[in-house]
Amino acid sequence: MSDNLCEMSLQQTLSLLQLTDQALHDICCKRFTRDFLYQEIFGKVLGGKGRRGPASFFLIFQEESGVLQPGRAFHMKDGALVERSDEISLDPFSGYAVNLLEAQAQEEVVLVNWADSYESIGDFQAYFHPAVKNFIGAPIINFIICRISGAATGAIVAFNYPGRATTYDAEVLKSMAVVIGSLQTMSDEVQETEKAFRYTIEALARACEAAEEDTGKHIQRVNRYAGALAANMGLPNDFVETISFSAQMHDVGKIKIPATILLKPGPLDDAEAELMRKHPIYGQQILGDSPRLQLARDIAIAHHENWDGSGYPYQLKGDNIPLAGRIVKVADVYDALRSNRSYKNSLSHQAALSVFRHGDERINPAKHFDPVLLGVFFKIEHIFDKIYESFNV
Numbered sequence: 602m603s604d605n606l607c608e609m610s611l612q613q614t615l616s617l618l619q620l621t622d623q624a625l626h627d628i629c630c631k632r633f634t635r636d637f638l639y640q641e642i643f644g645k646v647l648g649g650k651g652r653r654g655p656a657s658f659f660l661i662f663q664e665e666s667g668v669l670q671p672g673r674a675f676h677m678k679d680g681a682l683v684e685r686s687d688e689i690s691l692d693p694f695s696g697y698a699v700n701l702l703e704a705q706a707q708e709e710v711v712l713v714n715w716a717d718s719y720e721s722i723g724d725f726q727a728y729f730h731p732a733v734k735n736f737i738g739a740p741i742i743n744f745i746i747c748r749i750s751g752a753a754t755g756a757i758v759a760f761n762y763p764g765r766a767t768t769y770d771a772e773v774l775k776s777m778a779v780v781i782g783s784l785q786t787m788s789d790e791v792q793e794t795e796k797a798f799r800y801t802i803e804a805l806a807r808a809c810e811a812a813e814e815d816t817g818k819h820i821q822r823v824n825r826y827a828g829a830l831a832a833n834m835g836l837p838n839d840f841v842e843t844i845s846f847s848a849q850m851h852d853v854g855k856i857k858i859p860a861t862i863l864l865k866p867g868p869l870d871d872a873e874a875e876l877m878r879k880h881p882i883y884g885q886q887i888l889g890d891s892p893r894l895q896l897a898r899d900i901a902i903a904h905h906e907n908w909d910g911s912g913y914p915y916q917l918k919g920d921n922i923p924l925a926g927r928i929v930k931v932a933d934v935y936d937a938l939r940s941n942r943s944y945k946n947s948l949s950h951q952a953a954l955s956v957f958r959h960g961d962e963r964i965n966p967a968k969h970f971d972p973v974l975l976g977v978f979f980k981i982e983h984i985f986d987k988i989y990e991s992f993n994v
């Protein structure tokens with residue numbers, strides 16, 4: 602290997618190390634998906650000025666049954682990664698596909714330059730599946746196949762390195778395949794864990810609503826209203842996404858309140874009201890100290906605080922009330938107005954709007970809600986109605 606190639610190889614492998622480090626750092630974050638992985642690894646390791654890489658490549662994975670999944674095809678253009686929107690589908694039992702994943706199984710990497718074994722480039726093309734030739738869109742002059750192992754086995758096939766494909770190219774590709782294999786396994790696990798996390802949150806929120814009549818629809822609607830408010834306030838996507846599943850936990854603390862109090866028709870006596878007013882604190886305690894549940898804790902503790910400091914449990918005022926709590930308060934009050942509760946009948950959207958404008962015996966909009974948020978609510982009130990009605994079928 603020449604010095605120049607050695608140095609490039611080192612640089613590319615170093616990029617791969619940095620990427621692995623970054624991916625591990627991002628592992629708990631939602632953007633660590635397969636797509637993110639491909640974009641990063643292919644784009645950053647093979648792309649960029651002065652980087653040496655194939656003109657095109659595709660990724661192909663095998664199901665446990667041995668059947669090939671549709672492959673993902675990529676081209677490099679001016680050093681940047683371009684993914685073709687359509688996927689390459691190879692007949693899973695075609696000779697070519699079998700070649701890719703089985704006949705080559707003995708070797709981890711296979712490197713072929715046309716001039717080494719064929720009379721002409723034209724003859725060499727006959728080796729390839731029509732779908733592959735069609736995708737490459739130019740005569741294939743060389744290729745490297747590298748197996749990917751890990752939870753999902755498959756292969757990366759890289760086509761048309763400039764000049765000849767070299768052992769250096771094969772080494773870089775092999776490092777990529779190893780990284781892709783292991784990060785992909787982790788990525789799949791992270792996605793599974795995230796799903797389990799969300800399911801557990803939902804189950805917890807639902808359990809707390811079980812005593813009330815609404816069988817969990819209230820919490821789903823509150824999620825949606827809160828997400829709509831946050832999005833229309835121009836808050837970052839991450840916040841919007843998190844509040845859209847954290848809002849449902851606003852009343853988790855009610856699990857500690859006896860059903861006789863929760864479902865009591867008519868007003869609560871002083872002792873009952875005092876206990877009821879503790880549900881935000883109970884909620885905060887139940888949610889513990891996980892950083893993932895920070896927003897949920899803010900919501901649980903603050904969704905009954907009032908803008909003028911007259912709420913509970915801590916009489917927080919104005920900006921001192923966590924934003925997520927202020928948002929969920931608007932969402933929760935709207936939904937409570939629209940719903941049948943043991944102590945009241947449901948209101949129409951227009952009647953609920955009127956309460957948000959002029960107040961009633963319990964609600965004083967100017968004193969209770971963040972004025973900016975109230976403005977956003979009036980701007981998107983039709984969305985609130987739509988959300989409520991969509992659950993009412």
Ligand SMILES: [Fe+2]
Pocket residue numbers: 851852880904905
């Ligand atoms: Fe509450």
Ligand SMILES: [Fe+2]
Pocket residue numbers: 819851852933
């Ligand atoms: Fe609620």
